[in-house]
Amino acid sequence: MAITTLGYALLGLLARESYSGYDLGRQLKAPIGFYWHARYSQIYPELAKLEAEELAIFEVVEQHDLPAKKVYTITEKGREALKEWVTAATDLPPMRDELILKTFSLWLADPEQAIALFHQQIELHTKQLQHYEEFERKLEEDKEDVSNSFSPLFATYATLKVGLDYERMYIQWCHWTIAQLERTGTSLQKG
Amino acid sequence: MAITTLGYALLGLLARESYSGYDLGRQLKAPIGFYWHARYSQIYPELAKLEAEELAIFEVVEQHDLPAKKVYTITEKGREALKEWVTAATDLPPMRDELILKTFSLWLADPEQAIALFHQQIELHTKQLQHYEEFERKLEEDKEDVSNSFSPLFATYATLKVGLDYERMYIQWCHWTIAQLERTGTSLQKG
DNA sequence: TCCCTCATGTAAAAGGTTACATGATTTA
DNA sequence: TAAATCATGTAACCTTTTACATGAGGGA
Numbered sequence: 001m002a003i004t005t006l007g008y009a010l011l012g013l014l015a016r017e018s019y020s021g022y023d024l025g026r027q028l029k030a031p032i033g034f035y036w037h038a039r040y041s042q043i044y045p046e047l048a049k050l051e052a053e054e055l056a057i058f059e060v061v062e063q064h065d066l067p068a069k070k071v072y073t074i075t076e077k078g079r080e081a082l083k084e085w086v087t088a089a090t091d092l093p094p095m096r097d098e099l100i101l102k103t104f105s106l107w108l109a110d111p112e113q114a115i116a117l118f119h120q121q122i123e124l125h126t127k128q129l130q131h132y133e134e135f136e137r138k139l140e141e142d143k144e145d146v147s148n149s150f151s152p153l154f155a156t157y158a159t160l161k162v163g164l165d166y167e168r169m170y171i172q173w174c175h176w177t178i179a180q181l182e183r184t185g186t187s188l189q190k191g
Numbered sequence: 192m193a194i195t196t197l198g199y200a201l202l203g204l205l206a207r208e209s210y211s212g213y214d215l216g217r218q219l220k221a222p223i224g225f226y227w228h229a230r231y232s233q234i235y236p237e238l239a240k241l242e243a244e245e246l247a248i249f250e251v252v253e254q255h256d257l258p259a260k261k262v263y264t265i266t267e268k269g270r271e272a273l274k275e276w277v278t279a280a281t282d283l284p285p286m287r288d289e290l291i292l293k294t295f296s297l298w299l300a301d302p303e304q305a306i307a308l309f310h311q312q313i314e315l316h317t318k319q320l321q322h323y324e325e326f327e328r329k330l331e332e333d334k335e336d337v338s339n340s341f342s343p344l345f346a347t348y349a350t351l352k353v354g355l356d357y358e359r360m361y362i363q364w365c366h367w368t369i370a371q372l373e374r375t376g377t378s379l380q381k382g
Numbered sequence: 383t384c385c386c387t388c389a390t391g392t393a394a395a396a397g398g399t400t401a402c403a404t405g406a407t408t409t410a
Numbered sequence: 411t412a413a414a415t416c417a418t419g420t421a422a423c424c425t426t427t428t429a430c431a432t433g434a435g436g437g438a
Contacts, residue, residue: 004425005289012296022389035291042426044391065435067389079299086296087304089311090289092319094398097284098196100226100353105203105277107346108270113278114340120280128283149305149376155298158371162291162364169360173353180349185340195397213417233398235419256407258417285426 001053003081006046009036011082014056014074016152021047021070031135031156034128034163047072055081103177111185115178122174129167136160192244194272197237200227202273205247205265207343212238212261222326222347225319225354238263246272294368302376306369313365320358327351 003011013019013027024047025040027033038046047070050056055078058070074082099121106114139160145151194202204210204218215238216231218224229237238261241247246269249261265273290312297305330337330351336344 005287005292006425008296009292012292015296015299020389021391032292032295035286035288035295037285037287037426039427040390041392041428048391063388066387067434069389082296083299086293086300087308089308090293092315093288093290094228095226096196096228097226098281099284100350101196101200101203101223102277102281103353104223104226104346104350105199105206105273106349107341107343108206108274109277111340117278117280124283147371147375149302149372149374150298152298154371154375155295158297158368159291159295161367162294162361165360165364166357169356170353173356176352177349180338180345181340184338184345197397211417212419228398230399231418232400232420239419254416257415258406260417 001049003050003053003055003085004046006036006038006042007050007055008082008085009038010043010046010050010072011055011074011078014072015079015082018071018073020061020072024072030131031160031163034132035159050078054078106177106181111181114185115181118174118178118181122171125167125171125174129164129171132160132163132167136164192240194241194244194246194276195237197227197229197233198241198246199273199276200229201234201237201241201263202246202265202269205263206270206273209262209264211252211263215263221322222351222354225323226350241269245269297368297372302372305376306372309365309369309372313362316358316362316365320355320362323351323354323358327355 009028009032010024013024013032019027021040021044025038025043028036028038028043047056047058051058051072054075056072056074058072060068061071062068099117102117109117136157139146139153139157142153145153146157148154200219200223201215204215204223210218212231212235216229216234219227219229219234238247238249242249242263245266247263247265249263251259252262253259290308293308300308327348330344330348333344336342337348339345
């Protein structure tokens with residue numbers, strides 16, 4: 001059976017260090033989760049598949065005061081599969097951004113409500129950007145490794161960079177759209 | 192039953208003019224399809240649902256030399272539903288870009304193969320950008336309407352603008368990543 | 383006492399892709 | 411003659427989300 005993209009996302013984390021399913025779920029919030037999100041209900045069955053195909057193995061770790069956990073470790077087979085996948089050609093991703101879809105029908109909307117929508121989006125994306133910037137500051141403390149392309153920190157930074165660039169671009173576009181709406185929308189309708 | 196996002200994508204097109212399922216499928220390639228993609232196997236059943244809920248109606252149009260088609264028209268109910276949806280608050284989209292996921296594990300890769308991957312991506316995104324730029328040129332011919340926020344052309348241009356900005360940002364990031372890989376990757380491994 | 387965190391899952395439903403099915407006309 | 415375009419769909423499968431299920435320990 002072929003490995004799913006989620007499978008590679010999990011292997012990508014396990015190639016750096018061993019994690020339990022629960023910890024993988026938290027990692028899939030930051031920083032990878034900013035790019036590839038999954039719920040526990042998808043993660044646990046996926047880990048079982050990885051284990052069945054011998055791409056990862058687990059060890060049960062008992063804890064005092066906390067429930068036992070299954071700590072997964074990548075196998076050599078898993079590392080090879082990941083390595084092969086990393087440089088394989090990829091198609092353009094299918095873009096599915098609801099705000100952009102809404103923008104296509106923005107001409108139907110009351111401009112003031114439309115402006116409110118874009119302000120809400122600026123808020124969300126600014127929060128996201130701030131998470132990235134905080135993460136960037138943390139990365140810069142281990143500065144030596146970031147420029148070495150064989151270091152995981154380099155890869156983390158390259159991933160983070162596109163996130164930073166994306167959010168800044170997106171926020172700028174929201175501001176531009178608001179400016180357009182304010183210039184032609186509000187005065188015409190209410191004036 | 193709630194309307195799906197694809198349903199709104201179709202209504203967004205039908206709010207501008209009537210289309211057959213086949214024509215909607217082609218529209219979902221450009222310009223909306225750049226942001227919201229769907230196959231015919233998803234479009235036809237979705238249109239049947241819209242019709243069942245009286246958000247759109249169809250008329251069979253016979254053609255000489257070509258098969259008959261069902262031309263769908265949005266209803267007042269459909270237009271109202273679309274209008275309400277347009278300005279409703281939206282969450283951050285779940286980003287699922289395989290290249291960015293691969294970038295997270297780039298430290299495992301042979302730098303020369305990694306560079307080749309990013310060159311391939313620059314090619315794909317440059318092609319996409321050129322489509323956008325061509326579309327922009329066409330839009331500029333009807334210049335008067337683009338600045339009026341109640342005109343569909345304004346909405347189209349706002350949608351297009353984020354596409355242009357996104358692709359330019361993305362291509363820049365690919366170049367940046369290649370530069371990093373060339374600086375530290377290639378000499379170390381083979382030198 | 384109630385909610386949050388830790389920890390692992392299953393079941394059902396929704397959303398999306400791939401493959402299949404049909405059939406006429408036009409273009410290479 | 412073969413492939414592409416027009417035109418509409420169904421079936422099977424895969425991916426993702428939502429809801430359900432359990433249970434211990436710690437903090438407000």
